[in-house]
Structures are given as structure tokens and as C-alpha cells.
Amino acid sequence: MSKFTSNTTVVSAPGKVLLAGGYLVLDRLYSGLVIATSSRFYSSVFPKVTTGDQSQYAVASRITVRAGQFPPEASAWSYDIILTPSGVKVKPVMGEAGRNKFVEVAVTKTLEYSIQWLSRGTEDGGKSVLSKIGKGLEVVVLADNDFYSQREQLTSASLPPRLSSLDSLPPFSPLPRPIGQTNKTGLGSSAALVTSLIGALLLHLDIVSLPSSDEAESMHAAKIGNLQGTPALDTIHSLAQFCHCLAQGKVGSGFDVSSAIYGSHIYTRFSPSLLKPLMSDLPPPGPDLMAHLDPKNWDQKVQAARLPKGIRMLLADVDAGTDTPSFVGKVLQWRTDKAEEAKELWTRLSDTNTRLEGMLARLIGMEDEEVYKEGSTMKQRDVRQLIQDLLFETASTLSVSPFHFVTALRADKKEIRSLMREMSEKSGVPIEPLEQTRLLDTCSSSPGVLGGGVPGAGGYDAIVLLVLDHPEVIRRVEDIWEGWTEMSVCPLSARQSDGGLRVEDVDQVPGLKQALAE
């Protein structure tokens, strides 16, 4: 019998790349440009058909979450739903895999929220949640291969580190070691996991409805200005920000959770004070989650943004044999110590980031124009011509759009890198270490590369490039990466995803059904 029924719920959330605004975005006065990735986290909820072996009198039901591509014995976490005189409680079951803070907080707080939501104005005490959970739920979480380093998989299949090799790995490729011993690539696995898991549980319990994959993408492409305003997404946003902060034990800027929900955008953070009352373990009955997480009280800004057609993001996972410790504390300490100097740098960076965002918007505004369409009769230059010009550097004196804007974008990318290096030097934190500078300089001088940088907090772990989306441009970059000897550079297959959180049709996601059947 197939595991899939009309009662199976699959929800996915994208990973992230912070293209501009690292460190600045921690402060509400500044913003960050985050690109959501085509690589996603999938949470699939199946109703259990039997209650299993729970013999405890008070255990009403059990939710099990399994990380599908990891060794089974170390990668499943269960939560008992217990009936107590004061209502329904959720209790982690201690198993072989130990605790998974992100899964645990997402499951327990989502159920707490659901109980409050379904019992509002009634004396229900959680009974309707119990009836919806029935005999229990089994949740399988699966991440696209990009979230974890695939070096070992490529080496054991004798494949070179190129995009074409990544395409030949099976989707949701099994990984040999538990999550804690697996190298991540920096796409924000915990934020995408928490967001997709919360979305899947709330959808399964009929508390929200979510856009389908087509709806999510067209919603994103059509929207200008504020991306908020869809009640289900706005609610999941505050709940996911809360869970993510509680699990990681600190309040970050939250751009990763925000892009997991809304897709690519320009993010201005929420006030950290919003989460303060929820961050300590208060005695029962606990804080009123629904009131604290009501989107009406939240103040983040989510402005539509994306990469224009014809421009592609290329990502690489870098293994320099050096761990990147947390830089945030040190950079912020320098900012406090040298307030004047830092303010001046923050302002220059913010201005340049805003200019870059403006250039992207101008190019998007031209997408429907004839000059931008491939194959159109060209009175002016089209994108293909533009690529030729940039490949062979023949058009440096022309200011015909969109060439003009692409050239300006290139200058802004260069300026941002130089300012981030200034931040590096002044704070004494290797945000763009010399090894990365050498790699980025070489890539940036390759034809068709518009610029690059170290995403997010920077360090040794990854690089991101913006390139003209042309096979020749990409081939040349891959050649540089494959031949690089100072560090091992392995491409990631992610492109930009326009949409954020969405419900999936299991048959439309390559390899998902097979991975779930294992």
C-alpha cells in the first residue's frame, strides 16, 4: 500500500544567501539583500495508522520527526502528546539520537500555538488538536543536496567538482554520518528546516492554508513593494522567528527565516524586544503565544527584490581546512568601540547596497522591453549581445541600457567588497580572508562575471558570484574553481528561487517520492 494518501502534507522552504548587508542587517536602521535558493528543505507529514507501542496511560499520541537522508538510528526524534489535568502537553522522548533543539522547539511550540489557536474562545483545552493528530504523525524532513557538502559523494563516484557532476547525484543523496558530523554549506539548514516543519504541521492541522508552488512563484514575481500581507505566511513568520531564536539561544537578524517564508527580498529586521518576553522559560501556563506572535505587532520590512532575468547567482562551498568561528560578537564590539568610524563605514556600505538594489530593480523593470528579449529583432543590443560585449570587453564606452545598468552593478559589487574588506581590516575579523580575496579577484576578472563576495558573515566557507547566465561564462568559472589549488572549491547547484514557503505536489519534486519511500 502506498504511504501517500490525500492526508499527506508536503511543505518546502528555500535556503538563503545574504548577498549584501552582512552585519548591517543586525540593526533595524539598515537592511540586507537576501536571495532565496532553489535548493529547499521539504517537510512531509504522514498520519500514523497505528498508535505504536506507547503503553503509558497518559500518552495520547506521538509525533516522530525523521531526517530522511541521515543514518536512521541517529536521526529520529519523538515527542509524546500527554493529557494532563491542565491540558495537553508535549514531551520529548529520550532516544538514541539525543535531542535536536531545532526540531524539538518547532514541534512543541507549533503544537502549543495550535492548541491556543483551536481553543480560542472555548474550553476545548487542546482536544481538537488531539483529534486532528489522531493516532500520531510521522514527519520526514529532507534537504536538497546543496545544504550539505557533497565532496565525499563526488569523490567516491569519481566525479570532478562541477555542476554537471552534482546533477548526476541522486536527489536527497544519503549521507553517511549523523547531522552534527556532516559539513554544512551555509544555506541556512536550521532556518529552512524550522520554517518548513512549522508550515507543514500548521497546514496538516488545518490552521493555515499555503500557496502552491506555482502560486508562490507567480505571487513573488508579480509583487512589488511589501511582500507581507498574506495572514498565513505572516503568522508562520513570527512563529518561525521565535522558534529559531529559542533553539539557537540567541536573537539573530532573522533574514534566513524571513527568506524561507517570503523568498528573495530586501529585509529590515524585527525589533529584538518583540521576542524578549518569550525567550525565557516561564512557568506554566506560559506566555500567550498568539498575542506575542500576532503579526500586527511585528515591525520587520520585507521589500520585493530578486535577480533580473539573464543574471545568475553561482555559489561555491569552499574548504580551506579552517573553521569559521562566529564573527558577529567581535565585529559588533569593534562597532561599539569605534562608534564614529563604524558609523561612517556602515553609511557608505548601506548607500552602496541600496544602489546595487536599485540597479537590480532597474534591470527587472526592463525585462519586458525588446532590448532584453533574446532573439528579438535588435535595433539596440539585447542580452545575448550584452554577453558578447562583456565576454570580449568590446563595449566599455557604451552607455546603452541595460548594458549601462549592468556596468553600474558591477562597480557596486566591487565597491561593496572593498568596503567589507575595510570592515575586515578595521575589526580584525577575517570576513574576507586573503585566500578568499585571491579566489574572488580571479573569478571577478573572468568575462561575464559581474562581481562576487563572501556571503553573510563571510569567512572561509563559501563564495557567491553574480554572472551573466550564459554557458560559456559559467564554464570559465567552473574551470577556475576546478583548477584552484590553494583551497578546495566545489560548486553548489542552487539558483535563485523567487518564491518562499509553499505546499508541494509530491509528484512534481524530482526524487521526493522515492526518498520518502525508503
Ligand SMILES: Nc1ncnc2c1ncn2[C@@H]1O[C@H](COP(=O)(O)OP(=O)(O)OP(=O)(O)O)[C@@H](O)[C@H]1O
Ligand atoms: N536534515 C536535518 N534534519 C534535522 N535537523 C537538521 C537537519 N539539518 C540541520 N538540522 C538542524 O540544524 C542544526 C544546524 O543549524 P545551524 O544554525 O548550526 O546551521 P545552519 O542553519 O545551516 O547555518 P548557516 O546559517 O551558517 O547556514 C543542526 O544541528 C540540526 O539541529
Ligand SMILES: C[C@@](O)(CCOP(=O)(O)O)CC(=O)O
Ligand atoms: C552577520 C549576519 O548579519 C549575517 C550572517 O549570515 P550567514 O549566516 O553567514 O549567512 C548575522 C545575522 O544577520 O544574523
